[in-house]
Amino acid sequence: MILPMKKICLAVRDKDQNQSLLRLRELGVLHIEQINPGSEELTKAFEKKGRTENAMGLIQTYKAPKKKKNIADRGGRERRNNPNDRRRGRRSADKMGDEDLEPYSLDAVNAPVRPELTDYMMGMSKTCKELEDQMILLDRERSRIIEWGEFDPHTIKEINTSGFQVFLYEVNQDVFTNIPVDTKYIIIKQEKTSVRLAVFYSEIPGIAPFRLPDEPLSTIEIKYSELKEKKDEAENKIRSFADRRPVLEKEMDDILNDIDFESARAELINIDGTESISKISFFKGYIPAEDVMVLKETAAENNWALTLFDPEAEDIPPTKLKNNPVARLLLPLLTFLGTVPGYREFDVSPSYLFFLSIFFAMILGDAGYGVIVLVLALFLGIKLKKKSGVFPDVSKLIMILSFCTIAWGAINGSWFAIPHASLPPMLSAIIIPPFVQAGPVVEFPGFLQSIFKLPAEVPVDEFKARWNIQFLCFALAVTQLCWARGKKFLNELPSLAAFAQLGTLIMMLGLYFLVLNMLLGIPMPPFALYFIIAGVVLNLVFGEQKGGNFIINMVKGLKNFFSLFLKSVGCFADIISYIRLFAVGLAGAMIAQIFNDMALPGDGFGSFGLAFIIKIIAMVLVLAVGHVLNLALTALSIIVHGVRLNLLEYAGNHLEMEWSGYLYNPFALKRKK
Helix, strand or coil: CECCEEEEEEEEEHHHHHHHHHHHHHHCCCEECCCCCCCHHHHHHHHHHHHHHHHHHHCCCCCCCCCCCCHHHHHHHHHHCCHHHHHHCCCCHHHCCHHHHCCCCHHHCCCCCCHHHHHHHHHHHHHHHHHHHHHHHHHHHHHHHHHHCCCCHHHHHHHHHCCCCEEEEEEEHHHHHCCCCCCEEEEEEECCCEEEEEEECCCCCCCCCCCCCCCCHHHHHHHHHHHHHHHHHHHHHHHHHHHHHHHHHHHHHHHHHHHHHHHHHHCCEECCCCCHHHCEEEEEEEEEHHHHHHHHHHHHHHCCEEEEECCCCCCCCCECECCCHHHHHHHHHHHHHCCECCCCCCCCHHHHHHHHHHHHHHHHCCHHHHHHHHHHHHHHHHHHHHHHCCCCHHHHHHHHHHHHHHHHHHHCCCCCCCCHHHCCHHHHCCCCHHHCCCCCHHHCCHHHCCCCCCCCCCCCCHHHHHHHHHHHHHHHHHHHHHHHHHHHHHHHCCCCCHHHHHHHHHHHHHHHHHHHHHHHCCCCCHHHHHHHHHHHHHHHHHCCCCCCCHHHHHHHHHCCHHHHHHHHHHHHHHHHHCCHHHHHHHHHHHHHHHHHHHHCCCCCCCCCCHHHHHHHHHHHHHHHHHHHHHHHHHHHHHHHHHHHHHHHHHHHHHCCCCCECCECCCCCCCCCC
């Protein structure tokens, strides 16, 4: 359920701005409308946020060492509370010593971060980068001259200045054989593909000589080692900051609160014409209707001017879903997809979760895979709970989906694509008749046989379960899409246009039987055609009944016959689109079966020995890699296909949702102190 909002206009005196904003932030119910781009203070806060994020990134991969509690923190507090230090002022980062950077204890989270800490950490990072750049240049130079061995380039340069010319060359064998015969040279090193020469008196025509290094190879290697030692030392200092992570995280919370505070201050609009001693500013925003009384009482206590309005048609209020278990479970998924229902759209959380669970189960399809996903979700949830104290909603969602997968895989006998005949009796007994690969399909569904006239040639054996799953796919399609049109019909009442939605619902029931006839060979009952005709007529008559003259609106509706035809084709395609649940699930099962066949040797394992052990190891590797790969591909298919059916066919095409909303984000502290 999307909670109703009230639009507010709140005016405060300029001299009370800070106090008023602090009180509003403490209240934590007002969503401030963002109009102004920002301020100088807000820019500074964002710059500070960037520096702190970079500092946190430096130690992100390092694990904080275990240290004795209180010792380092006590020293830090003594220095921070020393009045002599405050009188001397803040020292620059480049003058800080290691004693100033004694690691914070984990008990010192509530202590403020000294401003120079992040600057010092970023300075060390800059030093590491500069040292690394110098090492890269030296390494390139070392690689260039290493094959020449140790020699002093200064000696060669001195010889050249004395009038006796010496040139070094590195040429291939073809060039070497074509050197002029009068060239004076000494072979320094000859290999299969190249020759290194020292040429005297004059250069070899057309060939550039080897560029002499500035320093000998040994000097370059010594400098490289020194730079590496300095770089390792700087990296060790950065690593020693790993126990600052809780302090920096708290600092980031404070910065985010400052950003919110300055953003709220930037939204204050000055009212022109007020006297300088009593200037008044105001801002606009939204508040849930259930919290209005709290804001009214606070406004009266603080002498604020408060005006409340109902949102108008052109207003775009934020979306706040009712805080219930279903909405919380789906929030991680909707956040990941970036989809938020608009304020005037539907909250589809219950139906979304219900159908997503079925789609997830049918696409993943295998009970064995469901067990793996369940264990992983449980492990992740327990691990995260140890850190935060709360079992995460995303783990709860995945556990629900995996439970449904296990149930679906169990009733159709799918356990790592093992054939039904090879399953243990306990697992075989769980398979329900519609998915037993034997006997005629007439067994399913018995309670609907009076409506669904089954085809004369009934599929048997392995095609039976496939036929039944396809039947189930189309049944899910008509159920979900008619549910959407039913919600639209109730939502638009008492407008006459609501009957156009009812017409689409009736038409879809007729199209459903048409799909069954075309794809599954089920004879189309006579009433199905009447349903399609009745749905078209209702759409033509009531499609434009949005107020005014009934006859004129009906004539407008008749002009939309071609667009209605396209809409009917779209509904037909939407029903067929649900066959993807069968197709993708079948693809995953076939891939799993292929890997099973690949893993089992055709000639058996033979007697125990080296060959037996090798075959066992190969089988385990093929099964593990194959099923993990298949599970990953199937998980991607769930996002592509399972979520798509909910977002596009269900919510987009038939609930006509645009997902154009944005979440209610009240002005409040990011973390309670």
